[in-house]
Amino acid sequence: MSSAPLPKWASKPCIMGIDEAGRGPVLGPMVYGCLYCSLSYQKTLTTLNFAEPIWVLPVKLLKFDVTKINLNEISHNSAIGLVKRVLDMGVLLTEVYVDTVGDAEKYRVKLSEKFPGVKFVVAKKADSLYPVVSGASIVAKVTRDRALRNWVLDETAENMQRNFGSGYPGDPETKAWLDRHKHMVFGFPTIVRFSWGTCKPYFKDFVEVVWESDKMDEDCPNNGRSKHQQKLSDLGFTGYKRKSEDIESSGKGRCKFFQARKLQLVSKF
Amino acid sequence: MEEGSSLAASCPGRSNGGGEGSTGIIDLRPPGSSPAVDLTDRVHLLPCSIKHDGPCPVSHYFKPKQTDVVVDDLCLKEACFRGRKLQGVTVSLPPGYRGYVLDKSSESGKRSEASEGGFNRWLSRAEFGNLTFWNHDSLPSPDDPLIRCFHWFSVSNALHKPVTQAELDSAMSVQGRND
Incomplete structure (x- = not known):
């Protein structure tokens, strides 16, 4: 142009x-x-x-x-x-x-x-x-x-369709599409805005995902987010049991060289 | 990650990080005469813990895309997971090292249950020569713990390499001079 x-x-x-x-x-x-x-x-x-x-x-x-x-x-x-x-x-x-x-x-x-x-x-x-x-x-x-x-979905799984409807939360076609395209591990295709309230009811069908960055966020809770936007962690995407050892190794208790590299000695399998 | 095709591993509880420890064998040879399953370019380390253990159609849903950005000689990639944008780089394992996907062989399962901290037998299911690690908030950098983990290889070599007679002699002579 x-x-x-x-x-x-x-x-x-x-x-x-x-x-x-x-x-x-x-x-x-x-x-x-x-x-x-x-x-x-x-x-x-x-x-x-x-x-x-x-x-x-x-x-x-x-x-x-x-x-x-x-x-x-x-x-x-x-x-x-x-x-x-x-x-x-x-x-x-x-x-x-x-x-x-x-x-x-x-x-x-x-x-x-x-x-x-x-x-x-x-x-x-x-x-x-x-x-x-x-x-x-x-x-x-x-x-x-x-x-x-004309949207081309990133995902290539079978039976991916493009009949999203209008995308508005009240649209039955949109709801039906969300229902058909949810995946327990990946959630929704990337065209979907995960943090929108409309997605919330579906989270119970997804496996839990705990993010390293959410753990850090808790120390500084308000980084300019508006009231209407929800943190993904508020929406049941992260767990109530927030044990850091679930997320990553820490090298806790070892010398600094290992701590800085999060190298932990695993002795039990 | 270790060199060689087969090794015995032992993790006695002498370090301050571990507990009582256990002993086991890791068999890195592919089963039978079939070649090893190669997962090079297909191993991803995500900045989150996914509470799921099992097969998953990763290549259909997780679509890394190359960008024009170069970070420390590595091409930056972008991907999405659960509505979050991730930035990652693919790092090769240092020469002489390979990654293995280990699986506890079933026969050892019963035995190790019988005696806690007992004998474990591990089998290699697949191998890889590189892995892609992903950050959510920050660009990947040489300061990221995963890259820095590779430092351990040279430290470990220095610590565990057998000392030759020549090295001993020269160390002794230096010490002698200092006295």
């Missing part, structure tokens, strides 16, 4: 909307869509006549490892990335409208500091307030639907 020549109107003041799709679903990518057009086109946009002078540029986030990164942080960084890309293409952005789930004012300050020349309007439900965000929302949703439809 960056190789295509910029339309003439892009060098006049432009507005842009940013919205996301796929925050709620238990599987699939989260997609950030944006839509920009010249300031003078704004009125025409309300008629939803999606004619030529609108450019769209979606960005995708494919995999989830939400044990470490806050979801709002992912969201902010994606929006920043989109604004940067559009500015780098040479579009004269003067106003950017952003939908948010979290604190709007903090988010607005963060964006304004990054891009001093751009006026940011951050609002909850911005997609229903500003046509340019509605457009971005459509871009994001269509891109996500297409990505899910």
Whole structure:
């Protein structure tokens, strides 16, 4: 897209909307869509006549490892990335409208500091307030639907199917798919977000897995995680019996050389 | 991990790490005349304990992917397990060493139950020349315990290599000079 020549109107003041799709679903990518057009086109946009002078540029986030990164942080960084890309293409952005789930004012300050020349309007439900965000929302949703439809599963086990449904927790097709694709050792295929509440009922069917890093995490419990995200360890993925000797050898009681290398003498088999 | 094709192992309780210890034999020859099962490139060390013991369709679910990143001359790999991203590298075992998957032979089972800490017999089921170890939070590095374990090989050699008469003589002469 960056190789295509910029339309003439892009060098006049432009507005842009940013919205996301796929925050709620238990599987699939989260997609950030944006839509920009010249300031003078704004009125025409309300008629939803999606004619030529609108450019769209979606960005995708494919995999989830939400044990470490806050979801709002992912969201902010994606929006920043989109604004940067559009500015780098040479579009004269003067106003950017952003939908948010979290604190709007903090988010607005963060964006304004990054891009001093751009006026940011951050609002909850911005997609229903500003046509340019509605457009971005459509871009994001269509891109996500297409990505899910063409998704190639990493897993190659037999009888792997792609009829995920919408990915929303309430969708019976999604539930049925989760049910058919669970595995006692591996859990779900990697398209699934394991830390989402929807997965919780299935954990009783999985064998227990105890992570070394969760043990360390307990010393510093809150590393910027939002309330809505759950630690995988809170979800019954790790055990109640948390004995370190279950997880790894420690070299306990031996000289430092062995301790540093976790080399333990095993005398009983 | 040991050199040679067959060895007897004994772990008496003289170290401060162990208990009473036990004695046994490890047979590293493949059963019959068949060649050994080679698990090279298929042994993974995960940063977690999976409470399951048995066969599993690992290659269908666990899909390591090469990245462009190089860590200490080793190509970084990425994989996912239970919704967590793992970063790993494949390390070769030092020359002269091989990895073995050992299985307690059934005949010794009853005998060792009869006398606690008694005689064990182990058979090699498979061999490997490298293994891939995975971290969850950090990039693999030479400071990781597994890589540092390899230091033990040279220390062990220095400790257990038979001392030659020439070495004894030269040590004596050095000592003599110091006196």
